[in-house]
Amino acid sequence: MRYLDEFSDPDLARRLLDQIHAAATRPWALMEVCGGQTHSIIRHGIDQLLPKGVEMIHGPGCPVCVTPLETIDKALAIAAQPGVIFCSFGDMLRVPGSGRDLFAVKSAGADVRVVYSPLDALTIARENPDKQVVFFGIGFETTAPANAMTVHQAERLGVGNFSLLVSHVLVPPAIAAIMESPRCRVQAFLAAGHVCSVMGTGEYPPLAAKYRVPIVVTGFEPLDILEGIRQTVVQLEAGRHEVGNAYPRAVPAEGNPVARAMLAEVFEVTDRTWRGIGMIPGSGWRLAPRYRPFDAEHRFAVTGIHTEESSLCRSGEVLQGLIKPHQCAAFGKQCTPRNPLGATMVSSEGACAAYYAYRRLDLVSIS
Amino acid sequence: MCLAVPGRVISITEADGTTMAEVDFGGVRKSVCLQYVPDAAVGEYVVVHVGFAIQRLDERSARETLENFERLGILKEEFR
Ligand code: SF4
Numbered sequence: 398m399r400y401l402d403e404f405s406d407p408d409l410a411r412r413l414l415d416q417i418h419a420a421a422t423r424p425w426a427l428m429e430v431c432g433g434q435t436h437s438i439i440r441h442g443i444d445q446l447l448p449k450g451v452e453m454i455h456g457p458g459c460p461v462c463v464t465p466l467e468t469i470d471k472a473l474a475i476a477a478q479p480g481v482i483f484c485s486f487g488d489m490l491r492v493p494g495s496g497r498d499l500f501a502v503k504s505a506g507a508d509v510r511v512v513y514s515p516l517d518a519l520t521i522a523r524e525n526p527d528k529q530v531v532f533f534g535i536g537f538e539t540t541a542p543a544n545a546m547t548v549h550q551a552e553r554l555g556v557g558n559f560s561l562l563v564s565h566v567l568v569p570p571a572i573a574a575i576m577e578s579p580r581c582r583v584q585a586f587l588a589a590g591h592v593c594s595v596m597g598t599g600e601y602p603p604l605a606a607k608y609r610v611p612i613v614v615t616g617f618e619p620l621d622i623l624e625g626i627r628q629t630v631v632q633l634e635a636g637r638h639e640v641g642n643a644y645p646r647a648v649p650a651e652g653n654p655v656a657r658a659m660l661a662e663v664f665e666v667t668d669r670t671w672r673g674i675g676m677i678p679g680s681g682w683r684l685a686p687r688y689r690p691f692d693a694e695h696r697f698a699v700t701g702i703h704t705e706e707s708s709l710c711r712s713g714e715v716l717q718g719l720i721k722p723h724q725c726a727a728f729g730k731q732c733t734p735r736n737p738l739g740a741t742m743v744s745s746e747g748a749c750a751a752y753y754a755y756r757r758l759d760l761v762s763i764s
Numbered sequence: 765m766c767l768a769v770p771g772r773v774i775s776i777t778e779a780d781g782t783t784m785a786e787v788d789f790g791g792v793r794k795s796v797c798l799q800y801v802p803d804a805a806v807g808e809y810v811v812v813h814v815g816f817a818i819q820r821l822d823e824r825s826a827r828e829t830l831e832n833f834e835r836l837g838i839l840k841e842e843f844r
Pocket residue numbers: 709710711712713715722725726727728729732733737738739740741742749
């Protein structure tokens with residue numbers, strides 16, 4: 398396909414790799430924030446082609462992985478109620494809550510449906526006026542515009558039986574939280590390209606300056622990732638810490654002003670607990686007061702939730718880049734994509750699932 | 765689920781006061797909401813995520829990036 402194939406050209410990849418090898422004289426630790434990039438890096442083995450000492454630390458940018466356990470448990474409770482059609486992206490179905498997952502609730506008879514887009518859930522609501530239709534609205538700034546538009550449409554079209562269970566998370570506060578951690582080893586960031594397609598690059602210069610880290614907006618194809626790494630290493634070697642854009646074909650500096658205006662109308666900033674990491678101030682979006690009638694948490698009074706995480710799972714450390722997935726004792730043993738103990742093993746963007754899919758056979762060589 | 769992919773706008777329609785487009789992803793066609801990229805034209809590439817176009821894909825910039833990569837390699841070879 399156009400603009401996919403060209404950006405995985407092996408000959409150009411080799412040239413970019415040569416440049417990275419020529420530039421790197423010291424060890425550096427770079428974090429790719431986005432789970433989509435983690436997936437691409439592990440799938441193409443990019444981390445193993447880098448100069449010795451240039452390490453990719455996998456960040457918390459998998460929305461499925463960081464959705465708080467309490468929210469998952471709320472989703473399970475709402476989905477189990479009679480008269481509810483609960484709609485979700487497919488990869489949320491196997492995310493373990495305290496004890497069970499949405500798939501189990503569905504098997505027990507609940508009407509849980511996988512949709513491609515939140516607009517599909519709105520259509521289902523219009524077709525089933527006697528049912529309450531709830532969409533599980535998770536994701537980063539990339540996904541938020543879709544959910545914002547859907548709620549906006551629900552209000553405009555008067556679809557009163559539609560609501561959103563919202564748990565949006567934001568990248569810049571997460572970068573700040575990672576840098577504030579006393580165990581932080583990260584020296585530079587590859588920022589998530591599609592988050593910036595929406596939000597632009599304006600939020601990053603203060604972070605780059607405050608924490609003295611290069612931040613390079615990076616795409617998802619192999620050449621995009623190599624170029625992001627190349628620009629980052631060149632900055633690090635020169636002692637610079639600037640915001641760069643290695644994905645200009647999809648990221649104008651201002652992002653998408655139309656989408657940003659809609660986000661500002663529909664959502665407001667809130668503190669958010671990230672699963673495995675903890676509370677990060679100002680790191681989430683919830684519905685603004687005007688749209689609260691469409692907030693599933695207000696419509697369904699769900700109380701008495703007692704969350705309980707698996708005691709074996711170390712996904713919190715994986716999400717913070719403190720350990721690699723195969724360093725978890727349960728990896729590939731008690732925990733597999735078919736029987737995941739943690740969310741990082743469920744989503745294809747979770748680091749544990751990526752290592753399981755592509756690294757099972759050569760675990761010895763990487764441990 | 766955070767993946768967004770480029771696709772080509774095939775046709776544009778209005779439905780319930782919303783601009784929608786048929787978008788081709790290498791042979792697979794999907795209905796996509798175009799409200800956030802209102803000036804995208806038929807034949808152009810857009811970046812699509814969960815049924816919404818979130819950005820247009822700038823073809824000129826894509827070409828420039830690839831040309832830069834080509835040049836990087838050549839410069840290095842000249843210096844050898
Ligand atoms: S391998 Fe499984 S148990 Fe271990 S950290 Fe990853 S998700 Fe948790």
